[in-house]
Amino acid sequence: MVKRRGLLLLASSMLVAGLTNFASAQNKEVVIGVATAMTGTGAATGQQIAAGVKLAVDEVNAKGGINGAKVRLLVEDDRTQPGGSVNAFNKLASSNPVVIMGPTWTNFMLTLAPIIKRTEIPVFTSATGTKVTDPDVAGGWIFRAAPPINKMIQSLIDYASTKIAPKKAAIIYSNDEWGKSGYDAFKSAGFAFAAVETFNFGDKDMSAQILKLKAAQPDAVVVWNSLPADAGLVTNQLRQFMPDTKIICSNACAVDEYYALAKAGGEGVLTVAPWVPGITAESEDWAKRLKASDSHAIVSYTSAESYDAAMIAMKAIGSQAAAEPAKIREAISAIKDYKGIVGTYSFDERGDGLHGGTVVEWTDGKMKPVSATQ
Amino acid sequence: MDPIYLQLLVQGLAIGAIYGLVALGFVLIINTVNVVNFAQGEFLMLGGFVGLTFGALLGFPYWAVLVCTVIVFAILGTVFDKVIYQPLRGGDFATHLIGTLAAALIIRNVAQHIWGPEARSYYEPFHQKIFDVGGVLINPQHLLILAMTVLLVAGLYYFLFRTGLGRLMRATAQDRETARLLGVKVKHVGTLTFSMSLAMGGVAGVMVAPLFLVDLNVGFIAGLKAFIATIIGGWGSIPGALAGGLLVGLVEIFATHFFTAAFKDPVAFAVLMLFLIVRPSGIFSERVGDKA
Amino acid sequence: MSAMLKLASVSAFYGPMQSLHEASLEVDQGEIVVLIGANGAGKSTLLRAISGVIQRRGEISFLGERIDRLEPEDIVRLGIVHVPEGRRIFPGMTVRENLEVGGHAVGRSAAGIRQGIEEALAHFPRLKDRIGSYGWSLSGGEQQMLAVGRGLMAQPKLLMLDEPSLGLAPLVTRDLFDIVRGINESGVPMLLVEQNVGLALRYGQRCYVMETGNIVKHGPTATMADDPVIAKAYLGS
Numbered sequence: 001m002v003k004r005r006g007l008l009l010l011a012s013s014m015l016v017a018g019l020t021n022f023a024s025a026q027n028k029e030v031v032i033g034v035a036t037a038m039t040g041t042g043a044a045t046g047q048q049i050a051a052g053v054k055l056a057v058d059e060v061n062a063k064g065g066i067n068g069a070k071v072r073l074l075v076e077d078d079r080t081q082p083g084g085s086v087n088a089f090n091k092l093a094s095s096n097p098v099v100i101m102g103p104t105w106t107n108f109m110l111t112l113a114p115i116i117k118r119t120e121i122p123v124f125t126s127a128t129g130t131k132v133t134d135p136d137v138a139g140g141w142i143f144r145a146a147p148p149i150n151k152m153i154q155s156l157i158d159y160a161s162t163k164i165a166p167k168k169a170a171i172i173y174s175n176d177e178w179g180k181s182g183y184d185a186f187k188s189a190g191f192a193f194a195a196v197e198t199f200n201f202g203d204k205d206m207s208a209q210i211l212k213l214k215a216a217q218p219d220a221v222v223v224w225n226s227l228p229a230d231a232g233l234v235t236n237q238l239r240q241f242m243p244d245t246k247i248i249c250s251n252a253c254a255v256d257e258y259y260a261l262a263k264a265g266g267e268g269v270l271t272v273a274p275w276v277p278g279i280t281a282e283s284e285d286w287a288k289r290l291k292a293s294d295s296h297a298i299v300s301y302t303s304a305e306s307y308d309a310a311m312i313a314m315k316a317i318g319s320q321a322a323a324e325p326a327k328i329r330e331a332i333s334a335i336k337d338y339k340g341i342v343g344t345y346s347f348d349e350r351g352d353g354l355h356g357g358t359v360v361e362w363t364d365g366k367m368k369p370v371s372a373t374q
Numbered sequence: 375m376d377p378i379y380l381q382l383l384v385q386g387l388a389i390g391a392i393y394g395l396v397a398l399g400f401v402l403i404i405n406t407v408n409v410v411n412f413a414q415g416e417f418l419m420l421g422g423f424v425g426l427t428f429g430a431l432l433g434f435p436y437w438a439v440l441v442c443t444v445i446v447f448a449i450l451g452t453v454f455d456k457v458i459y460q461p462l463r464g465g466d467f468a469t470h471l472i473g474t475l476a477a478a479l480i481i482r483n484v485a486q487h488i489w490g491p492e493a494r495s496y497y498e499p500f501h502q503k504i505f506d507v508g509g510v511l512i513n514p515q516h517l518l519i520l521a522m523t524v525l526l527v528a529g530l531y532y533f534l535f536r537t538g539l540g541r542l543m544r545a546t547a548q549d550r551e552t553a554r555l556l557g558v559k560v561k562h563v564g565t566l567t568f569s570m571s572l573a574m575g576g577v578a579g580v581m582v583a584p585l586f587l588v589d590l591n592v593g594f595i596a597g598l599k600a601f602i603a604t605i606i607g608g609w610g611s612i613p614g615a616l617a618g619g620l621l622v623g624l625v626e627i628f629a630t631h632f633f634t635a636a637f638k639d640p641v642a643f644a645v646l647m648l649f650l651i652v653r654p655s656g657i658f659s660e661r662v663g664d665k666a
Numbered sequence: 667m668s669a670m671l672k673l674a675s676v677s678a679f680y681g682p683m684q685s686l687h688e689a690s691l692e693v694d695q696g697e698i699v700v701l702i703g704a705n706g707a708g709k710s711t712l713l714r715a716i717s718g719v720i721q722r723r724g725e726i727s728f729l730g731e732r733i734d735r736l737e738p739e740d741i742v743r744l745g746i747v748h749v750p751e752g753r754r755i756f757p758g759m760t761v762r763e764n765l766e767v768g769g770h771a772v773g774r775s776a777a778g779i780r781q782g783i784e785e786a787l788a789h790f791p792r793l794k795d796r797i798g799s800y801g802w803s804l805s806g807g808e809q810q811m812l813a814v815g816r817g818l819m820a821q822p823k824l825l826m827l828d829e830p831s832l833g834l835a836p837l838v839t840r841d842l843f844d845i846v847r848g849i850n851e852s853g854v855p856m857l858l859v860e861q862n863v864g865l866a867l868r869y870g871q872r873c874y875v876m877e878t879g880n881i882v883k884h885g886p887t888a889t890m891a892d893d894p895v896i897a898k899a900y901l902g903s
Contacts, residue, residue, distance in 0.1 A: 039483060041591050043491030175636055199635045202595050204586040207385050208630035211378055229493030233587050236495075240504045241511055261495045261587060265502075296490060538770035538779075545756050545767045552754040555717060557742030557771040557820060 028069045030317055032057060032310065033076065033092030033100040035112075040080030041201075044229065044257060044298075045104055049126065050075050051297035052306030053101050055290050056314065066318045078103060082111045093119050098323045099313040100124070102142075104302060105226070106132055106178060113138040122329045124309035126302055128152065128251065128274075129178065133350040143332055143351045145309035145342070146274050146301070152251065152357035153182065156272040157189045159359045159370065160248050164270065166220035170195040170213045172206065172234060174225035182224030182250055194218055199225075199234070206237050213242070220246040228252050232261025239265035246270065251357065255300045259362060267364075272357040275301035275342040276367045286341045301342060308340030312353070377510040382627050388516035389585070390623020391523040392418070395578040396600035397607065397615035398530070399571035405547035405610055406567040409459050410470040413478035415597020417447065417572050420481065421579015422588035423489050426496040429580075436499040440577060447576035451569030459568065460561075478593065486590055493589040502584065519581050526574060527616060534612075543567065602642065606649045608656030617657050621645070669727075670695050670855055671716070671746070671824055676724035676734070678708075678715040685711045687879045688724065693824060698847070698856045700870030700887065702863050708879040709859040710751050713826050716857075717741055717748040728824070743772050745823030751832070751859075753809040755816065757802035761793055764801060764812055768819030779819070786815035789845055807838035814846065825849070826857045831865055843869055867891055 034053050037046025057073045065071055074095055076088035085108045092100055099122050102109055106129025113132075116123050117139040125132060125142060128149040133142055160166075169191050173179035175198040187193070195216035197209035213221060221242070223234050231252040238247065239262075247269045252258065254273035259266045277283055277299055286307070287299040297303060315338070316331035317323060335353075338345040345353035360367040400414045424446055429439040454477070462473045505512045534540040546553040546563045554560045579592075586592055599622050600615075607618025622642060629641035649656065669692040678686035686708050693699045701709045715722040718738040726734040733741055742748075755764050765786055769779035787794050790811040796804060804812060810830055817825060830846070831839045839862075847869055850856050860866040867873065867887045875883040875890075883893070 039486060039491075043486060043590075044493065047491060197635065200638065202591065203635065203638070204592065204595075205385070205389055205627070206635075208382060208627050209635060211381065212631070215378070229587060229589055229591075232493065232495070236502065236587075240502060240513065257492050261493060263495065263497075298492070538766065538776075541759070541763055541767050542770055544759060544763075545771075548756045548758050549754055551719070552750060552756070553767075553771070554738050555719060555742075555748050555750055555754075556768060556816070557739045558767075559739050 029072045030066050030069050030314075030323060031072050031074060031095055031097040032313065033074045033095065033097035035076050035078055035085060035088035035092055035100060036103055037080040037105075038075065038077035040078075040084075041227070042080035042103075042105060045227075045300075045302055046078075046080065048298050048300055048303040049101060049104060049306040051290065051294055052303035052308075053310040055293050055297075056307045056310035058293060059289075060311075060314050066314055071314065078108070080105075082108055085112055086115060089115060089119075093121060097121060098317050098325065098328060101306060101309060101313075103127070107176070109142070110137065113142070116141050121325050122313070122332060124313060126274075126305040126309070129181070133352050135350065140351060141329065143309070143312075143347065143353065145305045145312065145340075145345070145353050147354040147357045148352055149181070149251075150185070151355055152272045152274070153185045155356060155359050156248065156270070157186060157191075160220070160270065161189065161191075163370070164220055164246055164248070166218065166246065168194045168216065168218045169220045169222065170197075170216050170218035171222040171224065172197040172199060172209055172213060172238075173222070174198070174230065175200050176226075178226050179224050182222070186222055186224075191222070193222075199230075201227075201230075204233065206234055207241075210234075210238055210241050213238075218245060220248055223247055223249045223253070225250060226252050228255050228258040229261065232258050232266075235262040235265050235269065251301075253362075254357075254360065254367060255298075255302075257298070257300070259365060266362050269362045270370075271360060271362075271367075273301060273360050273367055274354065274357045275304050276358050276360055276369055277301075277304075278366065279369070283341055304341045308342050308345065311340065312338060312345060377508075378631075380510055381512075382631055383624070384512065384516050384520075386624035386627035387620055388513075388519045388623070389582075389627065390620035391519050391616075392578050392582045392619070393596065393599045393603050393622050394616040394619025395523060395526065395574050396596055397603040397619045398527070398612065399574045400600050400604055401610060401612055401615040402567050402571045402574075403459075404604075405612075406543055407459065407463065407564045408550075409462055410467060410474065411459070411571075412471060412474040412597060412601075413458075413481060414571070414575060414600055415595070416478045416481040416593035417450075417575030418579040418582065418596045419590060419593035420450075420485060421447070421576035422496065422583040422586070422592065423485055423494075423579075424576060425498075425580030425583055426489075426494055426588045429498050430494075430496055439498065440580060443576045443580050444573045447572040448569040450576075451572040452565050454572065455565045455568040460564075463564075478597070482590055482593065491590065493587045496580075496583040496588050498584065500584065515581070515584050522577065522581055523616075526577065530570075530574075530612070539566070599642075602646050606646060606656055608658035611656065611658040614656050614658035621657075669693065670729060671857070672725075672727045673712075673716070674725040674727075676712075676715055676722060676726055678711050678723075679721040680711075685879050686715060686722075689876075689879075689881045691874055691881065691884075693855055693857050696850075696853070696855055697872060698850050698858055698870045699872045699874065700866035701857065701859045701874050701876060702861070702866050703876035705861070706878075707876040709876050710828055711879070712876070713748055713828055713857070713859060716746060716826065739771075742820055745821070746826065747817040747820045747822035747824070748826045749813050749817040749828060749830070751828040753806075753813045755801040755804070755809050755812050758800065760800055761797050761804070761812055764816050765819055768816035772820045774819070774821070782819045782821070786818050789818065789849060790815050806833050807835070807842065810834060810842060811845075814842075814849075818849070822854055824857065825854050826859075828859045829861055830858070831860060831862045839865065 034050050036049040037043050057071045076091050078084035078088040102123045102125040104126045106127045109125050109127045109132045123142050126146040130148045130150040133144050171193045173183050195213045199206050249271040253271040290297050316328050319331050320327045333347050336346040343354050347353050358369045361370050403411045424443050428434045428442045458477045500514045542558050546560050603618030603622045607614030625642050625645050626638050630638045671693040673691040675688040714720045718741045765783050769782050870887050873887045873890050874881050
């Protein structure tokens with residue numbers, strides 16, 4: 001009697017355990033984290049990252065997930081603070097994500113780098129600062145779904161030196177590492193600036209600087225900063241005093257937000273874009289899907305790069321039997337000739353997936369390529 | 375004189391007038407209600423967005439945009455008074471600091487929810503046109519700002535010194551308890567003060583939008599500069615707020631001209647430090663009798 | 667004659683501290699009632715309780731209506747005007763502006779205010795010369811006159827004066843009190859708080875004595891002068 005009841009109990013508990021395992025195997029999910037600026041001064045760009053990743057995750061889940069496992073997206077707001085970025089990253093890491101999408105600001109990525117190295121989770125970023133993928137920075141755990149700035153700036157400088165060839169140039173750049181590296185790059189390439197001015201983050205009135213630029217009577221002015229809003233502001237104020245001078249701008253000007261602010265003043269502005277919207281049918285289709293998923297989402301190179309990054313990450317995860325970060329890292333590194341929205345990705349030993357941008361000129365409100373992508 | 379100095383002067387005065395208008399609102403609240411409102415700058419920011427909504431999105435003519443902005447902010451003033459500031463009254467400086475900074479954050483987040491995080495443009499009424507007057511480039515927006523500031527300040531003075539309600543406001547600022555004892559409805563006076571203060575900030579926001587863009591980030595720095603202007607001009611002094619603002623605007627632009635942009639803020643702070651050492655009570659130190 | 671102002675067991679509080687204990691008091695038409703007692707006896711507190719600017723319990727009636735639940739601005743508009751201790755004129759406003767505020771505060775018309783100022787100046791001719799001077803530049807006596815004049819601007823049915831003689835020279839005080847008596851005789855009953863017991867007994871008709879928040883004695887001033895309790899209060903002041 002006792003023996004039979006005991007056996008029954010054992011059998012039923014084994015059944016329950018088996019069912020539970022089966023259920024959790026079915027409920028197995030893949031966690032992808034996003035640490036970005038949802039609020040604060042970088043929110044305009046930061047939200048685009050979340051939007052691009054979310055579209056990718058939704059599309060993959062709609063097709064059944066990764067090998068049957070649903071993808072769960074976790075978004076943490078860094079409030080555009082480096083400290084906030086660290087907190088956001090750590091919070092995500094505690095949920096055991098397979099991959100994390102990181103912020104787009106180079107200095108934030110550099111701040112996170114030692115933590116990424118310690119945590120050993122693959123991190124994707126669209127930050128363009130060259131240093132971000134230096135081998136000693138994060139031990140090879142950072143992948144870049146964007147062209148590094150040194151390669152983009154080279155194509156811009158090449159074009160500007162040959163096609164624009166200004167007799168006299170001037171520059172106004174943001175008073176930070178990003179701005180200074182642009183200044184240094186142009187200077188090393190032989191641009192002798194007749195006037196050099198800077199502005200601080202948060203400054204709204206650049207007229208004093210612009211008057212000095214004007215006094216130098218340049219044929220071209222280089223504007224080098226990271227926020228599209230500030231680039232638009234500088235362009236506006238510049239155009240009030242120098243309506244016809246050629247403007248050469250960083251990729252902060254390669255977004256619609258810039259043109260919406262600069263308006264007529266943005267016409268003819270030369271810049272380098274990681275991605276030019278509206279060129280291919282795939283881009284157009286993707287843009288439609290993005291808007292359909294979220295009417296507030298912005299179509300830009302940032303949202304496109306984030307989408308591609310998420311898709312690449314999920315492809316890499318799907319190719320591995322187990323969600324082991326080291327294996328995922330290897331899988332991503334091995335990806336060559338992946339056709340994304342922004343371009344064709346081939347990851348090199350640094351972790352960079354794209355290797356050049358497109359030099360464009362704003363024409364009739366659209367970015368028009370003036371030289372082929374590398 | 376090099377025409378550039380005239381240009382810098384006009385520009386510095388115009389931006390300074392904006393700081394002055396924000397500082398004026400700040401001082402009115404301090405005087406009448408005894409709250410240090412660290413959210414004052416956010417109303418400048420909000421003014422730009424409200425102006426954008428009426429002007430660009432709804433297509434109102436410019437004069438209507440200004441009128442509607444005044445009305446909207448007057449109403450917002452009564453709302454903020456009841457929701458945020460009345461609970462803060464009677465608290466100490468630390469309470470005001472924390473409370474109004476929290477309010478600033480809330481205002482900014484709500485604005486982001488309504489209008490999104492991107493910066494926007496609003497170039498009424500001159501559409502960025504610049505006039506060349508004998509080699510000097512004049513931006514009519516600067517002249518508009520200066521003219522409106524003169525108008526607003528004149529209006530404020532008329533109200534405070536020539537109307538009964540204005541006298542009640544001054545009386546409440548000088549001795550709230552006694553005013554209450556005399557039958558002044560001091561709560562209403564407080565609400566009116568907020569409405570006026572916010573309306574001034576809002577109108578300043580509309581006027582500065584063509585210069586600074588309509589941007590969520592405008593508020594914090596403007597508020598800080600208004601605070602500095604108030605200290606330099608004389609804490610609690612109305613002409614001081616304006617004078618302080620103008621001084622900050624001029625110092626900024628000439629510092630950038632003579633040094634570089636990197637020195638702009640350090641120079642402004644150095645001037646502030648100088649005042650705190652040499653004349654701590656500010657340009658227009660209050661007469662002993664002005665405040666109870 | 668029925669009581670114009672009547673307090674029945676009124677207590678008052680500054681936060682948790684009770685500073686007035688079940689005080690009962692009456693002011694009738696036409697009288698000057700004086701309230702005397704040492705420093706801290708609760709005299710100002712009692713006036714503040716009537717004016718509604720502090721927490722109070724108990725029944726306060728004016729012209730037959732309960733006022734103990736009303737806001738200060740309503741109590742003033744009913745006709746109870748409180749001229750506070752220490753004059754408290756607005757220092758950054760002129761004599762004229764101070765008077766105007768007294769009228770604007772209760773919503774008096776522009777014509778009414780003009781008339782009110784004339785009447786106030788008729789009571790206090792000394793202020794005519796100082797009409798454009800700022801409050802902070804007035805002497806103590808002038809400030810006190812201005813404070814009373816400002817109070818009159820609200821057309822009081824009952825005037826409450828808190829320590830009008832404080833800090834004033836004897837001659838100035840005498841002039842002031844003669845004018846105050848004149849105002850009373852023109853039909854305004856008064857509740858007068860005074861530390862100067864001699865003055866109080868000379869000008870008032872009835873007297874209440876306060877000690878540590880309680881009314882300990884009251885009666886016509888004529889019979890109070892020889893009372894030992896009064897003597898104690900006199901010595902105590």
